[in-house]
Amino acid sequence: MSKAKHFSILSLAAIFAFGSYAPLCSATDIDLVALSNGKAMLIIDGKPPKNYAEGAVINGNIKLLTVDRNHAVIEVDGKKQLLQLGRTLLQGSNDGGNKKVILQANELGHFLTTGQINGGSSLRMMVDTGATFLSLSANDAQRLGIDYKKGVLSxxxxxxxxxxxxxVKLDSVKIGDIEILQVEASVQENELPFALLGMSFLNRVTMVREGQQMTLSKKN
Known part of the structure; x- marks a missing residue:
């Protein structure tokens, strides 16, 4: 049985978003703690851990679709989401449609999340207010189909x-329900453990930090 790596990640955040999801009436706190033999061990809203088999209904409109050695795929209101080991929050929006995501600092004090660039496959990111641009490695850029060498050499x-x-300029960057269009980015040919979510994205959202929690809200 794989044991959880205690990453604390964004709302929909160690969630890889395959698409947007319908707003929930209230937040559901899901903690994926282990994966084994086609089952996922989950903690739902702080209750004792429980094993769920593929096809099981987790909580109301949330269903476990598939499980493998690294992650589980769930369905929320008909939308697929990829759930990795670590703490995950599904944050509903009931405040007039204001889109927001919630991040929890990990043990090193970093805020990690997963997002989509140009509607492509998901990518791990770390919030970095010291980075001017969203920064990617060349390998990630190529995987996402970005011809970065046509960009401005710097x-x-x-x-x-x-x-x-x-x-380069990215067509879109999506974190949870927040999507920002035409985001400037910097691609480097050195390896990066994850992309850096820099100020070219963060300047276009509202950031509120309270202790170990950070809330990102899309500006109106």
Missing amino acids: RSSTANGVIQTYR
């Missing part, structure tokens, strides 16, 4: 010195 100062980068 240089960037990093902890490892000055590196060559390419400035």
Whole structure:
């Protein structure tokens, strides 16, 4: 049985969003703690952990579709979401349609999430208010079909010195229910453990931090 890595991740966040989901009337707190033999062990709203088999209804409109060694796919109001080991919040919106996501700091104090770029496959990201642009590795850019070498050649100062980068503009960046169009990004040919969600995205949302929790809301 795989044990949970205690990452604390965004609402829909260690969730890989395959598509948007219908707003929930209230938040459902789901903690995926283990995966084994086609079953997922989940903690729902702080209740004792329980194993769910593929096809099981987890909670009302949430259904467990499939399980493999690394993640589980759930269905929320008919929309598929990928759930990884770690704490996940499904945050409903009942405040007049204001779209928001909630992040919980991990043990290192970092805010991690998963999002989509240009509607492609999902990508791990870390909130980085010190980064001017959303930053990607060349490998991630290629996987997402971004021809980054057509971008503007530039240089960037990093902890490892000055590196060559390419400035590009992304059609869209989506985190949970928040989608921002025409986001400037920087692609570097060095490896990155995850993309950096920099200020070219963060400047276009409202950020509120309370202790170990951060809420991102789309600006009207």
